Amino acid sequence: MRTDLTERGTLIIVDVQIDFCPGGALAVDRGDEVVGLINGLSARFAHVVATQDWHPAGHLSFASSHADAAPFSVIELGYGSQTLWPDHCIAGTPGADFHPGLDLTPVDLVIRKGFRPTIDSYSAFFENDRSTPTGLAGYLRERGLTELAFAGLATDFCVAWSAMDAVRCGFSASILMPACRAIDLSGSLEAAVAALKGAGVTVMEELP
Numbered sequence: 001m002r003t004d005l006t007e008r009g010t011l012i013i014v015d016v017q018i019d020f021c022p023g024g025a026l027a028v029d030r031g032d033e034v035v036g037l038i039n040g041l042s043a044r045f046a047h048v049v050a051t052q053d054w055h056p057a058g059h060l061s062f063a064s065s066h067a068d069a070a071p072f073s074v075i076e077l078g079y080g081s082q083t084l085w086p087d088h089c090i091a092g093t094p095g096a097d098f099h100p101g102l103d104l105t106p107v108d109l110v111i112r113k114g115f116r117p118t119i120d121s122y123s124a125f126f127e128n129d130r131s132t133p134t135g136l137a138g139y140l141r142e143r144g145l146t147e148l149a150f151a152g153l154a155t156d157f158c159v160a161w162s163a164m165d166a167v168r169c170g171f172s173a174s175i176l177m178p179a180c181r182a183i184d185l186s187g188s189l190e191a192a193v194a195a196l197k198g199a200g201v202t203v204m205e206e207l208p
């Protein structure tokens with residue numbers, strides 16, 4: 001018998017936090033629109049995990065940590081190129097909280113990322129050196145969870161990097177596009193969607 005993705009799969013809710021919603025420090029256009037859709041999904045998925053961007057003050061990914069650097073400029077760091085962001089999601093501050101409308105009741109695990117001062121972490125699985133693990137792959141494997149669906153913020157950064165790494169780690173991955181919103185810096189959304197499809201991520205234009 002064919003079962004629905006929601007019955008087999010694990011929903012991974014990416015960074016639905018105050019700073020990524022309108023009015024926040026790194027607001028994603030219409031980012032708050034995902035909240036109700038994600039609540040509807042998480043009530044139906046068998047397993048739910050949420051990620052939380054969680055940076056110390058003075059994090060190396062902040063433009064304010066570099067002399068004369070503008071937010072949204074790109075620099076080279078030891079682990080590769082890094083977009084410099086406005087200060088956001090500082091651990092323990094209100095901006096790092098989940099959106100108040102997000103239903104956390106169905107969430108089995110919250111995984112924080114980006115807490116090391118000198119390395120960013122877009123992906124739920126690895127920091128931006130693409131090799132330091134967050135522990136999420138081990139958690140999912142140990143629980144026998146192999147089929148992952150991603151929703152949240154932002155499509156072209158943390159959602160895309162998470163789904164790419166999921167496939168790299170041997171999971172199957174879908175992105176639920178209606179429940180994601182993008183930052184879209186100089187074509188980053190189009191580039192991300194092409195890369196996702198090339199990597200074998202299922203880009204779903206309708207919700208399951």
Ligand code: VGL
Nearest residue numbers: 015053085153154157158
């Ligand atoms: C994110 C930029 C910086 C995201 C997090 O959640 O997509 N983007 N930190």
Ligand code: ZN
Nearest residue numbers: 053088089114
């Ligand atoms: Zn961040």
